[in-house]
Amino acid sequence: MPTMTFAQALNDAHKLEMQRDPNIYVAGEDVGTYGGIFGVTAGLLDQFGPKRVRDTPITESAIIGSAVGAASCGLRPVVELMFVDFIGVSMDQLFNQAAKMKYMFGGKARIPMVLRASCGAGIGAAAQHSQSLEAWFMHVPGLKVVMPSTPYDAKGLLISAIRDDNPVVFLEHKILYALEGEVPGGDYSIPLGKADIKREGKDVTVIATAQAVHTALSAAAKLAAEGISVEVLDPRTLNPLDEETILGSVRKTHRVVIVHEAVKFSGPGAEIAALVAEKAFDRLDAPILRIAAPFVPVPFSPPLEKAFIPSEEKVIQAVKTVMES
Amino acid sequence: MDISKEKMVDMYTIMNKIRMFEIRVSELFAAGKIPGFVHLYAGEEAVATGVCANLRDSDYITSTHRGHGHLIAKGGDIKFMMAEVLGKKTGYCKGKGGSMHIADRDLGILGANGIVGAGPPLATGAALACQYLGTDSVAVCFFGDGASNQGTTHEAMNLATCWKLPVVFIAENNMYGISSCTINSMCVPNIADRAGAYDMPGIVVDGNDVMAVCEAAGEAIKRARQGQGPSLIECKTYRHRGHFEGDPCVYRRKEELEEWKEKDPIPRFEKKLVDLGILSPAKAEEVKTSIQNQIADAERFGEQSPYPDPSELTFDLYTE
Numbered sequence: 001m002p003t004m005t006f007a008q009a010l011n012d013a014h015k016l017e018m019q020r021d022p023n024i025y026v027a028g029e030d031v032g033t034y035g036g037i038f039g040v041t042a043g044l045l046d047q048f049g050p051k052r053v054r055d056t057p058i059t060e061s062a063i064i065g066s067a068v069g070a071a072s073c074g075l076r077p078v079v080e081l082m083f084v085d086f087i088g089v090s091m092d093q094l095f096n097q098a099a100k101m102k103y104m105f106g107g108k109a110r111i112p113m114v115l116r117a118s119c120g121a122g123i124g125a126a127a128q129h130s131q132s133l134e135a136w137f138m139h140v141p142g143l144k145v146v147m148p149s150t151p152y153d154a155k156g157l158l159i160s161a162i163r164d165d166n167p168v169v170f171l172e173h174k175i176l177y178a179l180e181g182e183v184p185g186g187d188y189s190i191p192l193g194k195a196d197i198k199r200e201g202k203d204v205t206v207i208a209t210a211q212a213v214h215t216a217l218s219a220a221a222k223l224a225a226e227g228i229s230v231e232v233l234d235p236r237t238l239n240p241l242d243e244e245t246i247l248g249s250v251r252k253t254h255r256v257v258i259v260h261e262a263v264k265f266s267g268p269g270a271e272i273a274a275l276v277a278e279k280a281f282d283r284l285d286a287p288i289l290r291i292a293a294p295f296v297p298v299p300f301s302p303p304l305e306k307a308f309i310p311s312e313e314k315v316i317q318a319v320k321t322v323m324e325s
Numbered sequence: 326m327d328i329s330k331e332k333m334v335d336m337y338t339i340m341n342k343i344r345m346f347e348i349r350v351s352e353l354f355a356a357g358k359i360p361g362f363v364h365l366y367a368g369e370e371a372v373a374t375g376v377c378a379n380l381r382d383s384d385y386i387t388s389t390h391r392g393h394g395h396l397i398a399k400g401g402d403i404k405f406m407m408a409e410v411l412g413k414k415t416g417y418c419k420g421k422g423g424s425m426h427i428a429d430r431d432l433g434i435l436g437a438n439g440i441v442g443a444g445p446p447l448a449t450g451a452a453l454a455c456q457y458l459g460t461d462s463v464a465v466c467f468f469g470d471g472a473s474n475q476g477t478t479h480e481a482m483n484l485a486t487c488w489k490l491p492v493v494f495i496a497e498n499n500m501y502g503i504s505s506c507t508i509n510s511m512c513v514p515n516i517a518d519r520a521g522a523y524d525m526p527g528i529v530v531d532g533n534d535v536m537a538v539c540e541a542a543g544e545a546i547k548r549a550r551q552g553q554g555p556s557l558i559e560c561k562t563y564r565h566r567g568h569f570e571g572d573p574c575v576y577r578r579k580e581e582l583e584e585w586k587e588k589d590p591i592p593r594f595e596k597k598l599v600d601l602g603i604l605s606p607a608k609a610e611e612v613k614t615s616i617q618n619q620i621a622d623a624e625r626f627g628e629q630s631p632y633p634d635p636s637e638l639t640f641d642l643y644t645e
Contacts, residue, residue: 093477
């Protein structure tokens with residue numbers, strides 16, 4: 001099986017889908033000639049031409065708004081928001097237009113579009129280029145929210161997102177772009193709304209997303225040496241959440257630690273924790289803990305940024321805490 | 326531009342239909358039968374009518390919160406519109422949208438919209454689809470003087486020219502964004518003055534002269550169909566009623582309203598058609614009576630229709 005990076009896997013997904021369906025177009029800032037600032041759309045302009053791969057002005061409202069209009073009229077846009085932090089200038093098109101048209105119009109609209117965005121901290125890009133905003137999008141009825149953690153998941157999920165007839169927000173942690181992994185070369189898809197057990201265990205369920213999945217996995221390896229068996233569960237899709245897999249794991253281990261890079265207060269972990277508390281309360285042997293970023297903007301200075309990002313030590317500590325409960 | 330007699334009578338009929346529909350809605354609203362907000366188009370009929378007289382079902386329009394006129398002019402059925410504003414399940418949107426969100430995809434109506442300035446990017450996108458798919462369909466964006474200052478409008482126009490898209494921007498300048506008069510809110514006297522900034526043709530027309538609107542829009546729509554890119558047409562007009570029903574209109578002088586009522590597009594056009602021998606006064610009455618009956622039918626349909634059941638609350642959120 002070929003090995004490719006997360007960015008290459010996404011690139012591959014674009015190529016396969018664009019070959020399959022002539023109505024898919026790509027648009028965004030620097031996606032064409034430059035190939036995307038993280039390289040995700042490299043080579044697409046050469047292969048598919050400027051009608052289907054469009055460099056845009058710096059004009060997020062028009063990029064996203066025109067994607068909604070085009071999607072309403074038969075096209076399948078896959079548009080890029082360079083950094084999820086830029087959603088602020090264009091949020092209306094996503095949450096008031098794309099998300100709500102089908103419902104407001106009594107079911108008659110269909111908005112098959114994907115909005116891809118890079119997210120996450122760790123490269124010193126500072127407060128306005130490093131956020132994790134998935135909780136904002138999870139909170140909007142009408143959107144789907146996907147957040148892969150591996151190259152294999154990235155390709156399969158992007159293919160599904162592109163084929164989905166709804167507006168999908170597809171979040172790519174920027175640290176993951178260089179991550180290598182085994183990825184089948186051909187066409188395959190991973191259904192949205194299906195979680196993945198990245199590591200089986202029996203003592204505690206650690207639910208993690210994006211880059212935090214890898215933090216959880218390395219914490220799990222260390223904990224195994226101390227005789228603690230950690231199950232790492234990656235939701236992959238945040239809306240819709242795979243309740244069945246999450247609750248199934250909790251009923252097995254009776255302990256939950258949630259890890260994500262979004263700030264803890266009102267983050268995606270709050271929804272998962274409430275879900276578990278509501279539906280599996282009597283199966284829990286410990287309170288649900290969340291390891292997440294503190295309630296501050298992402299700081300610039302490297303030691304501060306490091307302190308901001310959930311660390312392996314903090315995950316290990318949280319697991320030990322619930323084990324002692 | 327040649328506008329046939331049939332088309333002129335058609336436009337006269339549509340303008341009356343819009344006016345009478347809006348008046349009836351205002352009466353129902355005052356009687357407490359319509360929930361929420363309604364923003365009525367009375368006074369501006371010539372704009373929607375003159376523009377849409379050039380459009381096919383396969384052309385697209387985006388509308389505004391003041392959308393009833395655009396919907397009727399584009400071919401919307403007043404039965405389903407009435408049912409929708411009443412919140413009934415037989416409405417265009419199964420009661421889920423209301424006045425500000427009526428849409429009919431089959432007629433190319435991409436929706437009334439509750440967000441000022443949301444239409445321009447959507448219309449630009451619809452035009453992108455037309456160009457991409459190689460049809461000669463066009464998108465028409467109705468937007469107001471309020472929206473002309475919104476960032477999204479600027480972005481949409483810039484992109485439309487950069488990509489040479491078949492979109493026609495129709496600015497309905499009725500001088501007021503709720504209470505905010507264009508004298509204070511717009512840095513230039515005419516919205517069309519900005520067209521040069523987007524390298525597209527821009528003209529000002531008398532928005533209360535349906536023939537002038539029809540001709541100007543016809544030219545712009547033809548340009549778009551032929552792949553020559555976007556245009557901006559500013560139609561100067563005035564709303565007879567408040568921004569919303571119930572608006573005390575403290576921000577406008579009664580004299581100003583009276584001045585504009587003297588330029589009411591409908592009696593103006595009726596006089597023209599009668600003078601030209603295209604319409605007899607008797608025929609004009611016939612048209613209006615027929616419309617009154619249609620509106621009564623639409624009202625009956627709406628009132629007799631059921632509300633949606635609460636069990637339908639979560640339907641139609643996602644496409645399966």
